[in-house]
Amino acid sequence: MAELTLIAKGAEADILLDPDWNGVKAIIKRRGEKSYRLPELDAAIRRSRTIRESSIIHRAKEAGVPTPLIYSVDPDGAQIVMEYIEGDKVRDIVGRIGPEERTRLFREIGRKTGLLHGAGIAHGDLTTSNLISSGGRGVFIDFGLAEMSDEVESRGVDLNLMYRMLISTHYEHTEELFTAFKAGYEETLDEAQEALDRMNEISKRGRYVERE
Amino acid sequence: MxxxxxxxxxxxxxxxxxxxxxxxxxxxxxxxxxxxxxxxxxxxxxxxxxxxxxxxxxxxxxxxxxxxxxxxxxxxxxxxxxxxxxxxxxxxxxxxxxxxxxxxxxxxxxxxxxxxEIGRLATGAEDPLALYVSGGNTIVTGFEAGRYRIFGETLDIAIGNCLDTFSREAGLPYPGGPAVERLALEGSTLIPLPYVVKGMDLSYSGLLTAVTKEFRSGKWSLEDLCFSLQEVAYSMLGEVTERALAHTGKRELLLTGGVGANKRLRAMIGSIAEEHGATPCYVPIGxxxxxxxxxxxxxxxxxxxxxxxxxxxxxxxxxxxxxxxxxxxxx
Structure with a gap:
């Protein structure tokens, strides 16, 4: 029995690497108990998020969005076993890849986000920490807060979070990256403009934003 | 000089x-x-x-x-x-x-x-992730490249506003936060209420509407309503705070603003800080x-x-x- 390695400790879950899960290299996502939350509330949140996440990852794949393969799901243990994706977090490589590659990658991510939204899925935590650059593709991970929704509001929230991430973390390239993302997004989603307009509206809902 | x-x-x-x-x-x-x-x-x-x-x-x-x-x-x-x-x-x-x-x-x-800044002075925190919660603000922020960047915030009303408005609705004395906290200690039944976290942002207006509706239904004791409201409202805060802490990797967690006086919230922040190897810093109420x-x-x-x-x-x-x-x- 191979040893599990903790490769990431997310806010919500531990990500463990199993080098030999029935013969394959696999990721185990385990939603640990949150001792700050009431056990009853905690169990309900962890269970429902585990089921929802695995089913949404699968649906995203059907829509042509690169996501890890699901190997096994355990709702009561709040655990999902899935494919290990080789590559780096987009968050970590933005600063070290060239402008051309950067633009290409974000356009591709925009395209896939359009496909995701077109399939009625909102990611819920669309940040550059939840995208892995693998073989030139942007693989979408962590669907922990995703929901089935084709509401323009959920799409706008996704876009707003991505934009906010570009402002807070990738502030040197914010506009360049978002322009590329937007171009890709508009290619694959017919209602892209509506979602982008909503994003602008949502960003103004924060407290004390300049109102027009 | x-x-x-x-x-x-x-x-x-x-x-x-x-x-x-x-x-x-x-x-x-x-x-x-x-x-x-x-x-x-x-x-x-x-x-x-x-x-x-x-x-x-x-x-x-x-x-x-x-x-x-x-x-x-x-x-x-x-x-x-x-x-x-x-x-x-x-x-x-x-x-x-x-x-x-x-x-x-x-x-x-x-x-x-x-x-x-007063939180940093009063607690000695150098570069904290800060959770600022009050009647008018609900913000998770940290210093990054020349400014305090906002990692998460409420998309509608502030948490203090949610607590105050509910307590007024329920006829509790002013200020609302401490009154809800006192009653919550006597509650034990978790009433299903909307738990709304969107990425690192939160929303309290739906929670306020729902808890007000449950209060008017007459089905629950006020103690259980306060208990459930606190558990859900503060768990949401705990979640976005923990996400931002994991995201930024800061080593100090500063709790400030009037709502930071709440003992249940302090306990949650302490637990999250401990989990992530960060030092919890509580700003004295004054x-x-x-x-x-x-x-x-x-x-x-x-x-x-x-x-x-x-x-x-x-x-x-x-x-x-x-x-x-x-x-x-x-x-």
Whole structure:
């Protein structure tokens, strides 16, 4: 029995690497108990998020969005076993890849986000920490807060979070990256403009934003 | 240059605060007077009227406590925003009048920045992730490249507003937060309520509507309603705070703002900090609630990095966002 390695400790879950899960290299996502939350509330949140996440990852794949393969799901243990994706977090490589590659990658991510939204899925935590650059593709991970929704509001929230991430973390390239993302997004989603307009509206809902 | 002394005037909402801070980090006075509405929530005009009425006596008390006269002040800091227009204007007017009369510079301070800076001073935190929760604000923020970046915030009403409005609806005494906290201790049944986290942002308006509806249904005890409201509202805060802590990798977790006095929330923050190997830093209540010392102290450090606010640019800004403020003293 191979040893599990903790490769990431997310806010919500531990990500463990199993080098030999029935013969394959696999990721185990385990939603640990949150001792700050009431056990009853905690169990309900962890269970429902585990089921929802695995089913949404699968649906995203059907829509042509690169996501890890699901190997096994355990709702009561709040655990999902899935494919290990080789590559780096987009968050970590933005600063070290060239402008051309950067633009290409974000356009591709925009395209896939359009496909995701077109399939009625909102990611819920669309940040550059939840995208892995693998073989030139942007693989979408962590669907922990995703929901089935084709509401323009959920799409706008996704876009707003991505934009906010570009402002807070990738502030040197914010506009360049978002322009590329937007171009890709508009290619694959017919209602892209509506979602982008909503994003602008949502960003103004924060407290004390300049109102027009 | 010797030690400088700064008066800070805070008047963003229902508190009028006057504080005196010295450039060596000493807080000499921190006097707070609170406008208590006869009914309902804060009426901005009534709050402003209160502040104007007690302005003189609050100033005298602050100076007496500090053991100085107005002529010992080297500059005047005031809360320039964000907040309620009428209240802000009252404090700003007093600040301008004092600065002109004494012939000293004026320093406009961002209220949210001040909450974080006094928190750093009071707890010794150097570079914390801060959770700032009050009647008007719900913000998860941390310093990054010259500014306090907002990692998460409420998309509608503030958590304190949610608690206050529910407690009014339920006929609880003012202020709402402590009343809800007391009753919650007696509750034990978790009533299903909407738990709304969107990425790192949260929403409290749906929770307020739902808990109000459950209250009106008469199905539950007030204790259980308060218990459930607190558990859900604070768990949501805990979740976004934990996400931001994991995202930024900061080693200190600062809890500030009036809602930071809540023991249940403190316990959650402590547990999250421990889980991530960060040090929890709780701001003492006198510095966590809206107060003048935080404005005075932020005035001191802003002045120290060359920030001055000429009278003609001293108009208040009720929507002055935290992440629009340059923070040169930390760069």
């Amino acid at each position: 010797g030690v400088e002394t700064c008066l800070g005037i805070e008047s963003t909402a229902d508190n009028l605060g006057m504080g005196v801070a010295r450039s060596d980090g000493a807080i000499l006075a921190n006097v707070i007077t609170t406008h208590v509405p006869e009914e309902g929530g804060i009426h901005p005009r009534e709050a402003a009227r209160h502040h104007a009425r007690v302005m003189g006596e609050t100033l005298s008390e602050a100076l007496d406590t500090a053991g100085i006269t107005a002529w010992d002040l080297d500059y005047i800091a005031f809360s320039q925003g964000p907040g309620m227009g009428p209240s802000l204007r009252t404090g700003a007017t007093a600040a301008r009048a004092l600065a002109v009369r004494l012939g000293v510079p004026l320093v406009g301070v961002n209220h949210c920045v001040a909450h974080i 510095y966590a609630t809206d107060n003048g010392a935080m404005i005075a102290w932020t005035g001191v450090i802003a002045y120290g990095s060359g920030i001055r606010t000429p009278i003609e640019r001293s108009h208040i800004d009720p929507r002055w966002r935290l992440d629009r403020v340059e923070v040169p003293w930390r760069s």
